[in-house]
Amino acid sequence: MPRRDIEFDAEGTTLRGWFYPAKMSSTRAPVIIMAHGFSAVKEMYLDEYAAAFAAAGLNALVFDNRNFGSSDGDPRYEIDPVQQIRDYRHAITYAGTLPEVDPTKVGVWGSSYSGGHVLAIGALDHRVGAVVSQVPLVSGYENFRSLVRSDFIGEFRRQFDNDRAARFRGESPAMVPVVAEDPQAPSALPTPDSWQWFIETHKNRAPSWRNEVTLRTVEMLSEYEPGVYAPRISPTPLLMLVAENDVLTPTELALATYQTAREPKKLVFLPGGHFDAYLRGFDKSMPPARDWFLDHLQS
Template identity: 40%
Template sequence: MNRRDVEFPGFDGLTLRGWLYPAGPNRPCIILTHGFAGLKEQFLPDFAGHFQAAGYGAMVYDHRHYGSSDGTPRNHTDPILQARDYSAALDYVSLLPEVDPAKVIFWGSSLSGGVAIYAASIDPRAQGVVVQCPFPSSESLVTDLKEPIRKAFADRAATTTTAGQEPAMIPASPYASTTPRAAKEASMVADPDIVAYYAELDRRNIPRGSRVTMQSLLGIAGFEPKAFIGRISPRPLLMILGALERTIPIDLQLRAFEEAGQPKQLHLIQDQGHFGLYHSKGFKENIEIQLRWLKEVVGV
């Protein structure tokens, strides 16, 4: 597996950074980003490496405000801007000799699964979409996190009216830290399935990236990729879910799939939850499904 560092301008010119995994000249290319609060180091190289070995190029990059990419405040999520950055990433790879610009696939996971859906719905150049455990709608979020969202609006008011006021931070998950204070704070991901995910990150000495701005809730609370999923057709869609999904209501994911047009494929991986798709046994089955689909859609 070989890769090289890359940087390119995001949709508004902000510098985004990542890795390119070339597979030869004029190859299909998969553009990958991580989910909520995720960093490119967190298992995405495993996916990109398998794609590369099968003859597909891949580019992995950190979202704006995260990891090696620019943007302040740090650890802030805006899914609409992230979606526009997918198009900027496509602009960039389309100029590379290693990439066939007519065979670029958007890939997303969890929140970035929703971002990839939305991005492809408005950018006809994306030739297909792969999403695993995607975020399809904020329908349940605005109910479950009503009070934290109220606090996020108050925090936004404070940071926009008070000079030097830093945005409040919250843990991405109560399991991201072992401190009692963190366990009591509002968070986005309360699924205990993330414990094994964090344990595997720790085993590999990969940072967890455990805190995000409270104001990230505001952008996510109004994000509805399910409303746009039908626009992907007639380009192909692959959706992969863990049958034990608990982070995102699986009924919302299934409803989103129903609203997608053909051609589309849905795969449920048994005995796996949201985070099992990234590593161990769940990853093995997951990547095999994705490679079969890619061969059908863009060949090698």
């Protein structure tokens, strides 16, 4: 069966996405819940992963995060990581109502920002039977300091405070670009590979993506610490896929977080940088995730 459009309620906000029914399955099958990373929408290669999971006999439910893409939510282009975690959990609840889904066999997959989210979900939601965290953000504080020059941080803090005061007065949120061609220019993700991937993917696959987020999004990123949940995921099985040369969510931060996780766990290195997992490294990133879910959800 082909994928179908879906929508579900998340605390009064309608989230929308796709459901890929498991192929070669005559009974209820496991389901993989998927959402994208920082500001990205589902058309940015999540369809490739979901189709591969479905071809292997796993249902896949993909949705756009609130305030982005086809999902509702205001203010537009604002990312609250804690709310996004709650929305994954709403998606798990919704998936359990679908006739194709075995609600006792749920996997969560996340990449980049949502790679951090699934660490928290794996620790908090005991409906989850397996976790795959790809090129994850594990520490907003450390990530922020790795991307922003130390002499710029004070100015960012002043901007955060000014924006909070302006929003209190009823003014519109301040906005910043997600990426910029000049890595020294203000942006949320100031790396050259971020600029290249987002702009090319927007042009070729995802016209609904917008190159902006609220300034408060960056502040919330700097406060977000999903890596602290890693030791609490056990006994739920955890697979971490870490890029060898990740400069956006630094490799060494992900490795340090992996060391804190307890068994059962597995680490797979992906060649290249942060965004290679979606493109030339897809044949390296997808099979381990697929096999992890098959091993731990089909028994």
